[in-house]
Amino acid sequence: DTGVSQNPRHKITKRGxxxxxxxxxxxxxxxxxxxxxxxxxxxxxxxxxxxxxQLEKSRLLxxxxxxxxxxxxxxxxxxxxxxxxxSAMYLCASSLHRTSGGNEQFFGPGTRLTVL
Amino acid sequence: SQQxxxxxxxxxIQEGENATMNCSYKTSINNxxxxxxxxxxxxxxxILIRSNEREKHSGRLRVTLDTSKKSSSLLITAxxxxxxxxxxxxxxxxxxxxxxxxxKGTKLSVIP
Numbered sequence: 001d002t003g004v005s006q007n008p009r010h011k012i013t014k015r016g017x018x019x020x021x022x023x024x025x026x027x028x029x030x031x032x033x034x035x036x037x038x039x040x041x042x043x044x045x046x047x048x049x050x051x052x053x054q055l056e057k058s059r060l061l062x063x064x065x066x067x068x069x070x071x072x073x074x075x076x077x078x079x080x081x082x083x084x085x086x087s088a089m090y091l092c093a094s095s096l097h098r099t100s101g102g103n104e105q106f107f108g109p110g111t112r113l114t115v116l
Numbered sequence: 117s118q119q120x121x122x123x124x125x126x127x128x129i130q131e132g133e134n135a136t137m138n139c140s141y142k143t144s145i146n147n148x149x150x151x152x153x154x155x156x157x158x159x160x161x162x163i164l165i166r167s168n169e170r171e172k173h174s175g176r177l178r179v180t181l182d183t184s185k186k187s188s189s190l191l192i193t194a195x196x197x198x199x200x201x202x203x204x205x206x207x208x209x210x211x212x213x214x215x216x217x218x219x220k221g222t223k224l225s226v227i228p
Contacts, residue, residue, distance in 0.1 A: 042120075045209075045217060058215065105216060107158055110158065
């Protein structure tokens with residue numbers, strides 16, 4: 001299967017701890033996106049990368065959140081000093097950017113974070 | 117903030133019936149996309165319609181777009197139990213932005 005993969009699939013942590021999630025995009029895709037989804041809501045955009053450059057960040061991305069894509073391949077999302085409000089599904093997506101438009105995003109299965 | 121709003125929030129139909137979901141959005145768009153999410157397969161892209169298109173078909177899916185009313189509809193014909201899922205419309209936040217914004221979704225239940 002060459003789809004988007006995310007690890008871990010589930011993470012339970014105590015409030016105040018740091019957590020890190022990993023996303024491996026589809027190999028030829030140059031864009032990678034992070035979203036957060038809470039129960040009953042649609043996904044909310046957090047940030048995206050084109051290759052290794054982080055091009056857009058949502059206001060939702062507080063200074064406790066940091067994302068990297070060091071070599072333009074996989075990406076990590078770290079949350080420092082987790083809060084109960086950070087409990088959510090964290091989704092990663094990738095796309096192949098085309099100037100002709102479209103740019104369908106392919107999503108991974110997500111990492112479900114529970115902060116106790 | 118979420119750009120699109122789907123209507124209805126929930127829809128329950130019998131297998132074989134058609135399902136129609138609506139989406140309204142706020143700002144000008146270049147395209148509008150529909151996604152499906154279920155527990156088995158996660159979030160999957162269904163169809164994209166560009167702002168200069170009024171209607172688009174893909175298999176049992178039919179999407180319409182009315183830019184004057186800032187609205188779109190998704191029609192699933194001859195529904196199957198496997199169509200049970202949440203359906204989201206999504207648009208980019210603004211011209212030049214790649215922030216894809218989703219509505220809250222329509223939860224479709226297809227009863228066998």
